[in-house]
Amino acid sequence: MDQYSILGRIGEGAHGIVFKAKHVETGEIVALKKVALRRLEDGIPNQALREIKALQEIEDNQHVVQLKAVFPHGAGFVLAFEFMLSDLAEVVRHAQRPLVQAQVKSYLQMLLKGVAFCHANNIVHRDLKPANLLISASGQLKIADFGLARVFSPDGSRLYTHQVATRWYRAPELLYGARQYDQGVDLWAVGCILGELLNGSPLFPGENDIEQLCCVLRILGTPSPQVWPEITELPDYNKISFKEQAPVPLEEVLPDASPQALDLLGQFLLYPPRQRISASQVWNEVSRTKELWRQLCLRRWSSCKASQMTLGTQTWKQYYLCRSELEFRMESGRPEKDFICKAIAGHNGGIDELAYISTNECRFDGQEKSVVCTVSSDGTVRAWDVQEGTEIWSSPLQPAALVNLVTYPRLQLVVTVDKLGLIKAWKAENGRERASFPLPTYSSALQACDHPEGPFLLVASAEGVLYALTVPQLQLLSRTSVFPSSPTSLLCSPDCQWVLASTQDSDLGPKDQSRVLTASFDLSLRVYVWNKENKFPVLKSCYHLLGGSHRWASGFTHVESDSMSIVGVEARSIGTSILRSYCFNMQRGSDDCVD
Structure with a gap:
């Protein structure tokens, strides 16, 4: 026992007392279980022998507590285990x-x-x-x-x-x-x-x-x-x-x-x-079925950019396993050295929408930034450095509150709309205004379509009229009445060949070749199966997205399956919000991500 310094008592089991201790030389914190022998002729208790034998049979498994040492002490012996909180x-x-x-x-x-x-x-x-x-x-x-x-x-x-x-x-x-x-x-x-x-x-x-x-x-x-x-x-x-x-x-x-x-x-x-x-x-x-792994991932995290959905089973498996551990860290507020949580303040009003303008593959060496853009009821659109938690640029104050935005990462373009229906395009590198287009009434939905033959923007008005605009010029291409006098939600097919319009009950967005995920106000993640015959998604299942301190969050960014950061909005009080960014290193802890 001389090699350990007792720090306190943890509890008492059927065959001994458990102490928290520190190894004198290495400083490692361990749990020591002292097992006393009532009579020497009785020998070591069967339960203690079984525990030692079982742990020796299954040592070095990440989900079985590790037995580090067994040594005699007085009229008994001590089992040294890794310390658990x-x-x-x-x-x-x-x-x-x-x-x-x-x-x-x-x-x-x-x-x-x-x-x-x-x-x-x-x-x-x-x-x-x-x-x-x-x-x-x-x-x-x-x-x-x-x-x-x-x-x-x-x-x-x-x-x-x-x-x-x-x-x-x-x-x-x-x-x-x-x-x-x-x-x-x-x-x-x-x-x-x-x-x-x-x-x-x-x-x-x-x-x-x-x-x-x-x-x-x-x-x-x-x-x-x-x-x-x-x-x-x-x-x-x-x-x-x-x-x-x-x-x-x-x-x-x-x-x-x-x-x-x-x-x-x-x-x-x-x-x-x-x-x-x-x-x-x-x-x-x-673990062996690609489709099930994709379902497990999609239940919890959305994935955008259908053209990049060519990931293999192992990537999805690694992604889900890392995410499961990350979920607990986010919920419990227990960061580690490979996980960063930052509160980003700066807007004077509530944040209504956010989207990445850059990749969200964070690098801890600082060589590549992840940039997310937000719009707020204070009438500004802003860009933020996710890793640093700092503002990159802010637009001039607009006459009306901004209520929605979409991004075109390939074009480095941000498109916003205010509550009066004024649409504007902004340069992503500096926040300068590039073009504008006024709607006769406010918008109920924006949909960015990065078509191979040319990008365009779809805008659904509150009166059920669908506008198609060129990007980045924001010039009118077409005007179609789809749901007269009814707010409309938009969904662009993965190949950008056609658009699904529906009466508005949730925000839709293309996330997969065969599935669509939507986040509702109650933060449940809904999985829709794409039906190519009738071109309407069918609700397959509904899963809780986040709880705890984030149950009032207004939204989360769409996340690539191999990305390394996400940003959420947390309402602090009426009319104000903060961004909370989560960055993590997929390379660290890789042993936890594969069998």
């Missing part, structure tokens, strides 16, 4: 409401990777619960406390005790006294943990084994031999009888959860253990 139980306990979907997805992803790795090495944990899922300062989740872990026999021939797992996360077969079981008990626990993250509290909080079964039956219904044939072979099946109950739909139990989350939850919480979806099955299904 908190655990998932504490995160759920201190949340004022259920976690937002981005956080649930991120935690579940890391849990699945860790469980899949354990099962691939024939290790069944047998005590998965939020308190045994530790969280690092950067938000990374790792599985801990392998005191009940065992090497399981794939043929199911070995007998185990059924008195394992904390009661609230104990699988039904264990509650019925099963002695032969496998990794299915862990998968049930994963389902319970997922349900707790979605609910904000445990799904099955029984006070004893009988009440625990009752809690399960109230939601999932009474199991029958027709649904679960093996139940009749369980030791305690004939000792316990329950009144027939029908299952309760999960959407009634968790009304705020998305259909996709409920579908996955239902695949974990199945009575027959072998029907439960495995962690590796979930992980491999999405």
